[in-house]
Amino acid sequence: MSQQKILSRPSVGAFMSKYGIVVIFVGLCIILSIMSPVFLSMRNITNVIRQVSIIGIVSMGVTFAIITTGIDLSSGSMIALISVVVATLSQNAMNPDQPVSIVMPIAIAVAISLLLGIILGAVNGTLTAFGKIPPFIATLGMMTVARGAAALYTRGRPVGDLKETFTFIGTGSIFGIPLPIWIYLAMGILAHILLSKTKFGRHVFAIGGNEQAARICGINVEKTLVKVYAFAGFLTAVSAILLTARTSAGNPTYGLSYELDAIASTVIGGTSLSGGVGSIPFCVIGALIIGVLNNGMDLMGVNAYWQQIAKGVIIVAAVLIDARKQKRG
Amino acid sequence: MKKTVLVLVAMCMLILPTAIFANGQQEDGKILIGAAMSSFSDKGQTYLQDGVREFDAENDDVEVLMTDAKDDAAVQLNQIETLLVKGVDAIFIVPVDISALKPVFKKCKEDGVKVVIGNRMPAEELWGEFDVYTGSESIQAGILQAEWVAEAMQPEGGKVGIIMGPLGHEAARMRTEGNKQIFAKYDNIEIVMDAEGKWDRAKGMQIAENWIQSGANLDAVLCNNDEMAIGALLAAEGANLADDAIIIAGVDATPDALEYLGAGLDVTVFQNMNAQGYNGAIAAYKLAKGESVEKWDWIPFETVTPENMSEYK
Structure with missing residues (x-):
């Protein structure tokens, strides 16, 4: 009875409980646009979204993992490994100084890299689902191994001299909008449909809500988990390819602590670390909040030391406000 | 009883070689130098490490044991302790965080192991802790x-x-x-x-x-x-x-x-990283042989522009 009352009454509280983080995001944008006149220029907006796309795509995979009460700590290191792999496969010419250097068509290089991401993700998932290792540990292991493998693969050096057809993925535009934004959008739609419109998505929520109950309902928990981490690996690979193309090089030092930014975006976007709750559009908003913060502070020339403090405070404050609104609503 | 004896024998076998070779020369008469590097995956550092390897390859009477601290000060501390246990005669350190290394400096002094610091300039209060610094300002x-x-x-x-x-x-x-x-x-x-x-x-x-x-x-x-x-x-x-x-x-x-x-x-x-690595290894080698070495070995920086870049390729 009381629940129906809340549902039927379109109160401010109910609105805030659902869209609190969007309100915070809009508020942040208004403040920044007042403080920096160029903030809302079309060029800067595409600039921000392009910068966000890399973490944004990773964080959508992390959202899946967190909804199942899991986590993915390996994304940053996997970006490093996949970036050097795709770079060595996309060079203009063979480089005899590198342990591995193969010239091949870009489409194949990209396909191999995506496959590598899926495989590494599936390893995470298999360790978690069948090995019964907590995902924190399984992905922590992958984080360490992938970083080491990336350094080993290139002897710790960056890989440059990439084909222009490849760097176009990160630097080109279609209809005046940078390609990374299109890819971010496409991945967002794909992830959103998977999560909210398919049986797989329902299983993901069911596992996060109550794994035992999901099992009793006949959901193959193990198989679903492997798929979740494989999908996260796939998205990580997409990010790695974008990053490599955008910077015209692969580097084993890339992606350092990206996993934390991705987790932060996810959590700011309202995904509960205790599982069962989360959505892709809100995850995008979460990533945008971090991106807008970085961008705004650079635009205003905020001192580097203060930037870090401000970023940390604003992230925690955003989640705090959101959490309180939810309680009240 | 049998077990206890077995364990004791095993322990003796482990300790014996380190006890014998702890100070001075290795089994085959080679000078043993420890090279405690900060990170194998930091690209700049890999050139420094190449310098150390070059030196190792050129000199037959030296063996260099190189370690990778993965940019973690605690890991480096452990690795240097292990190198000391292995009985190195001198040690070349590219410190992750030099202030974390105070305990090993003390141990080096006790063991008579000479210390060369490379690449990263220690703070002034630590200048008494090492024998040679090779690097740039x-x-x-x-x-x-x-x-x-x-x-x-x-x-x-x-x-x-x-x-x-x-x-x-x-x-x-x-x-x-x-x-x-x-x-x-x-x-x-x-x-x-x-x-x-x-x-x-x-x-x-x-x-x-x-x-x-x-x-x-x-x-x-x-x-x-x-x-x-x-x-x-x-x-x-x-x-x-x-x-x-x-x-x-x-x-x-x-x-x-x-x-x-x-x-x-x-x-x-x-920044001539290669020279820093090479010079650091030489300094350690000379110190291990008991030769005296200048405390400060400055490797100068050089400005590179399109005009003179061909010299650096």
Whole structure:
């Protein structure tokens, strides 16, 4: 009875409980646009979204993992490994100084890299689902191994001299909008449909809500988990390819602590670390909040030391406000 | 009973070799040198390590044991302790965080193991703890970089931004300090922006993109390393800024940066990492043999521009 009352009454509280983080995001944008006149220029907006796309795509995979009460700590290191792999496969010419250097068509290089991401993700998932290792540990292991493998693969050096057809993925535009934004959008739609419109998505929520109950309902928990981490690996690979193309090089030092930014975006976007709750559009908003913060502070020339403090405070404050609104609503 | 004996015998077998070879020479008469490196995956450091390996390959009477601390001070501490147990005669350390190494310095003194510090300049209160320092003064890189940029900006002067390495990192701090010292001498140059690029190309690119968007109209961007400078020049390219509209400066003269020098990148500063590694190994070798070595072995920085870049390729 009381629940129906809340549902039927379109109160401010109910609105805030659902869209609190969007309100915070809009508020942040208004403040920044007042403080920096160029903030809302079309060029800067595409600039921000392009910068966000890399973490944004990773964080959508992390959202899946967190909804199942899991986590993915390996994304940053996997970006490093996949970036050097795709770079060595996309060079203009063979480089005899590198342990591995193969010239091949870009489409194949990209396909191999995506496959590598899926495989590494599936390893995470298999360790978690069948090995019964907590995902924190399984992905922590992958984080360490992938970083080491990336350094080993290139002897710790960056890989440059990439084909222009490849760097176009990160630097080109279609209809005046940078390609990374299109890819971010496409991945967002794909992830959103998977999560909210398919049986797989329902299983993901069911596992996060109550794994035992999901099992009793006949959901193959193990198989679903492997798929979740494989999908996260796939998205990580997409990010790695974008990053490599955008910077015209692969580097084993890339992606350092990206996993934390991705987790932060996810959590700011309202995904509960205790599982069962989360959505892709809100995850995008979460990533945008971090991106807008970085961008705004650079635009205003905020001192580097203060930037870090401000970023940390604003992230925690955003989640705090959101959490309180939810309680009240 | 049997078990206890077995365990005792096993322990003796483990301890015996280290006890015998702990001080002085190895079994086959070779001098044993420990090289405790900060990170095998830091590209700049790999050139230093190559210098050490070169020395090792050239000298038959030396064996170099190299360790990778993965940029973790605690790991490095453990590795140096292990090297001491293995009985090295001298040790060449590229410290992750030198203040964390105080306990091993004491142990080195007790064991009579000579200590060479490389690449990263220890703070003054630690100068008594080691025998030789081989490296460059980080502030010099910042000074050379800013001197070149300041001259190139004359007579108009203008506004500059500095993209720094990780905050609190000695090289990042001192290179930035060097920049500031030089620009303080010019009335017509103002530092209007600074941000932390964490040595990372993508991060440097992001910062430079935002600065270009901000309408600050920077005349020069100085970066604490080349990777961030490449990021900055890619950002300028992406924004269709003409090459001569903005001066971009890096440090390190990495092979990648040399590719971009004259094509977006205007100047970089060469730190001879290879020589640092090679000289560090020589110093350790000489000390182990009981020869005396100058305490300060300065490897100078060199300004690299498109005009003289062929010497560094």
